[in-house]
Amino acid sequence: xxxxxxxxxxxxxxxxxxxxxxxxxxxxxxxxxxxxxxxxxxxxxxxxxxxxxxxxxxxxxxxxxxxxxxxxxxxxxxxxxxxxxxxxxxxxxxxxxxxxxxxxxxxxxxxxxxxxxxxxxxxxxxxxxxxxxxxxxxxxxxxxxxxxxxxxxxxxxxxxxxxxxxxxxxxxxxxxxxxxxxxxxxxxxxxxxxxxxxxxxxxxxxxxxxxxxxxxxxxxxxxxxxxxxxxxxxxxxxxxxxxxxxxxxxxxxxxxxxxxxxxxxxxxxxxxxxxxxxxxxxxxxxxxxxxxxxxxxxxxxxxxxxxxxxxxxxxxxxxxxxxxxxxxxxx
Numbered sequence: 001x002x003x004x005x006x007x008x009x010x011x012x013x014x015x016x017x018x019x020x021x022x023x024x025x026x027x028x029x030x031x032x033x034x035x036x037x038x039x040x041x042x043x044x045x046x047x048x049x050x051x052x053x054x055x056x057x058x059x060x061x062x063x064x065x066x067x068x069x070x071x072x073x074x075x076x077x078x079x080x081x082x083x084x085x086x087x088x089x090x091x092x093x094x095x096x097x098x099x100x101x102x103x104x105x106x107x108x109x110x111x112x113x114x115x116x117x118x119x120x121x122x123x124x125x126x127x128x129x130x131x132x133x134x135x136x137x138x139x140x141x142x143x144x145x146x147x148x149x150x151x152x153x154x155x156x157x158x159x160x161x162x163x164x165x166x167x168x169x170x171x172x173x174x175x176x177x178x179x180x181x182x183x184x185x186x187x188x189x190x191x192x193x194x195x196x197x198x199x200x201x202x203x204x205x206x207x208x209x210x211x212x213x214x215x216x217x218x219x220x221x222x223x224x225x226x227x228x229x230x231x232x233x234x235x236x237x238x239x240x241x242x243x244x245x246x247x248x249x250x251x252x253x254x255x256x257x258x259x260x261x262x263x264x265x266x267x268x269x270x271x272x273x274x275x276x277x278x279x280x281x282x283x284x285x286x287x288x289x290x291x292x293x294x295x296x297x298x299x300x301x302x303x304x305x306x307x308x309x310x311x312x313x314x315x316x317x318x319x320x321x322x323x324x325x326x327x328x329x330x331x
């Protein structure tokens with residue numbers, strides 16, 4: 001999306017009030033970020049309301065949900081919400097969509113049935129709706145004679161992916177992928193899966209962009225940055241697949257202890273059980289200098305980086321430090 005250099009993205013989590021989120025989006029634009037994603041969790045503020053506020057506070061940065069899933073909200077409704085963001089931002093919307101977190105969906109009584117197929121059908125239906133078509137669809141979800149009362153638009157689609165099948169599907173069908181990983185080892189493996197998908201990509205699909213959607217915690221003090229990384233790393237570990245744990249030689253029992261504490265709702269206990277090895281594997285955490293080094297290693301395997309939650313112990317400071325690290329890593 002930058003027309004040459006690596007794409008700089010940032011994830012803003014609406015756990016904070018929307019005035020602050022809008023301010024962080026404006027700061028990210030000033031710091032030369034190309035795209036800002038508003039994350040979507042049922043327990044936080046609504047990402048589409050946040051994106052509307054972010055659109056008002058900015059002029060050029062691209063904006064989109066990152067990442068919504070087509071289980072909590074019907075895919076046709078997601079298409080309408082994203083098209084609304086595109087309208088209020090004068091054509092700056094992107095669509096970050098994925099299968100969602102299985103444990104979070106279970107909390108809502110939602111079964112994550114056939115995730116690969118549901119995400120692909122969501123992408124296809126959304127594109128048809130944005131093109132101004134009337135859609136009837138019978139598959140993992142149903143839509144009958146659905147259309148949008150909005151002007152037609154073209155909105156780039158980025159699929160959130162981690163497993164091999166979703167990575168390959170995104171490379172074949174989407175405009176980009178948001179790889180849920182922060183370690184070069186995981187991203188190197190992901191690049192191999194994406195390469196397989198690109199081999200089957202139709203010529204008329206256009207260019208494809210792979211972005212590392214990486215948990216980042218950056219601060220002036222290394223220990224403070226690593227401490228701030230504990231909550232997101234705990235949730236990443238809790239949902240990590242066995243091959244990923246093996247790739248980083250994370251002890252299965254230690255990971256299970258974190259997962260068990262999360263399931264019991266003992267968050268402080270879970271965060272305390274996060275080990276240094278887990279932080280190293282699942283977050284880019286440290287000072288501007290050490291984060292720069294990790295960014296350089298990551299960029300050997302992807303086209304850009306989305307600086308993801310928690311950002312750091314001080315959000316505004318972290319946005320500026322992440323920008324500085326990206327500048328150093330890409331020059």
